[in-house]
Amino acid sequence: MKLLHFSDLHIGMENYAKLDPETGLSSRLLDFFKTFDFIVDTAFKENVDAIIFAGDAYKTRDPNPTQQRGFGERIAKLAKKIPVILVVGNHDTPNAAGKANTLDIYSALDIDNVWVSRNPEILQIPTKSGNLQVVTLPWLHKSDYKTVGEKLKLLYDKINPDSPAVLASHAEIVGAQFGSEKGMAITNDVTIPLPLIQDKRLSYAALGHIHKHQVLSKPGDSPLIIYSGSPERIDFGEEKEEKGICLVEIGSSTTFCFLPTNARKFLTITISLAAKDADPTQTIINEIKKHDVADKIVKLNINIPAECEQEIKMDLVKKALKEANFIAGISRNVERKEREKIDMGSEVESLTPVQALKKYFESKKYSLEKQKKLAEFAAILIK
Numbered sequence: 001m002k003l004l005h006f007s008d009l010h011i012g013m014e015n016y017a018k019l020d021p022e023t024g025l026s027s028r029l030l031d032f033f034k035t036f037d038f039i040v041d042t043a044f045k046e047n048v049d050a051i052i053f054a055g056d057a058y059k060t061r062d063p064n065p066t067q068q069r070g071f072g073e074r075i076a077k078l079a080k081k082i083p084v085i086l087v088v089g090n091h092d093t094p095n096a097a098g099k100a101n102t103l104d105i106y107s108a109l110d111i112d113n114v115w116v117s118r119n120p121e122i123l124q125i126p127t128k129s130g131n132l133q134v135v136t137l138p139w140l141h142k143s144d145y146k147t148v149g150e151k152l153k154l155l156y157d158k159i160n161p162d163s164p165a166v167l168a169s170h171a172e173i174v175g176a177q178f179g180s181e182k183g184m185a186i187t188n189d190v191t192i193p194l195p196l197i198q199d200k201r202l203s204y205a206a207l208g209h210i211h212k213h214q215v216l217s218k219p220g221d222s223p224l225i226i227y228s229g230s231p232e233r234i235d236f237g238e239e240k241e242e243k244g245i246c247l248v249e250i251g252s253s254t255t256f257c258f259l260p261t262n263a264r265k266f267l268t269i270t271i272s273l274a275a276k277d278a279d280p281t282q283t284i285i286n287e288i289k290k291h292d293v294a295d296k297i298v299k300l301n302i303n304i305p306a307e308c309e310q311e312i313k314m315d316l317v318k319k320a321l322k323e324a325n326f327i328a329g330i331s332r333n334v335e336r337k338e339r340e341k342i343d344m345g346s347e348v349e350s351l352t353p354v355q356a357l358k359k360y361f362e363s364k365k366y367s368l369e370k371q372k373k374l375a376e377f378a379a380i381l382i383k
Contacts, residue, residue: 001129001164004048006039006245007208008230010091011067012059015235016297016326025066027326031264033070035232038262039245040074043082046247049127051082054208054228055089055139055170057103079113083125088118088138089170089208117168120151122158133159135202137169145190152196159201164250167197167205176227179212179238197225203254212241213258224254231261236299236328239266264325267296275307281316288320298324304334353382
């Protein structure tokens with residue numbers, strides 16, 4: 001039996017976005033839809049038996065209609081041929097018990113081939129390769145975690161050994177390594193001990209909530225316990241993380257492969273200029289040319305020595321980045337030089353402002369031409 005496991009789409013993350021002229025939509029929204037399209041195409045290409053989405057469809061608990069339509073269209077396309085299991089995540093969960101979560105619409109409409117789980121349960125999923133048992137542990141309210149061990153044990157006891165069983169959960173497991181999502185999480189900081197999901201009756205544990213792909217089980221252990229990670233990058237904290245989905249094969253033993261998606265790439269370029277650089281603008285441009293910026297979201301950091309007197313032509317720097325999908329920012333970090341105390345003795349009280357400035361210019365070793373020009377401007381300001 002072959003499964004496709006993914007999680008944490010977070011449709012609605014639209015930082016570093018521009019307006020797409022053809023659709024009028026955010027370019028980042030289109031990035032997330034494009035990645036979801038890749039997942040849909042992969043599911044059909046790999047002829048998987050079932051799809052497990054381990055939570056967090058959207059960025060917020062109140063997605064707008066355009067975001068809902070984009071997610072719904074792709075779920076509907078999948079469900080025409082493949083069973084889809086949707087586990088509710090923390091970003092899907094309302095802050096009041098009586099409110100619907102962002103995935104409840106699929107339950108309300110009773111859409112064929114789509115199962116939505118908002119409470120711990122065991123689902124019996126008919127697939128072309130036989131029955132699949134899915135034990136679910138969606139995101140729970142804080143008080144519900146007190147009995148999570150008992151709930152899971154009761155569900156494990158219902159597993160029929162004649163067909164494969166997997167766990168689908170959106171939760172923080174002890175030992176998992178967070179990425180940059182820790183800062184954006186709608187979280188209650190409840191962690192689940194790893195032994196609670198190490199039941200031998202499971203073949204695989206499909207986890208969501210942590211954006212960094214990682215395997216929590218040790219080599220040779222059963223079940224395989226895996227965070228698929230998010231399929232699209234959220235911010236620069238995930239710049240170096242590979243983004244993807246998991247293809248799982250359940251047979252006499254369980255194996256998986258991590259398949260990278262077409263996620264938008266992020267790139268940080270850091271340049272440190274020399275104090276005596278005769279043409280810092282060209283130095284920056286030359287450094288940019290060393291990197292492939294095409295279609296990437298790029299951030300440029302320029303470290304500028306305090307002694308650097310040459311002007312940086314920002315229009316030319318931006319032109320060098322024109323192939324980037326989006327310029328996330330250009331930071332000019334000027335190094336602070338320790339101030340030199342000018343000893344003027346007792347004469348300081350008798351100096352005019354212009355004379356004091358002249359002393360300062362001399363201490364900075366400005367050229368005579370520069371001193372003259374600055375003095376002219378100073379005289380105008382004082383007047």
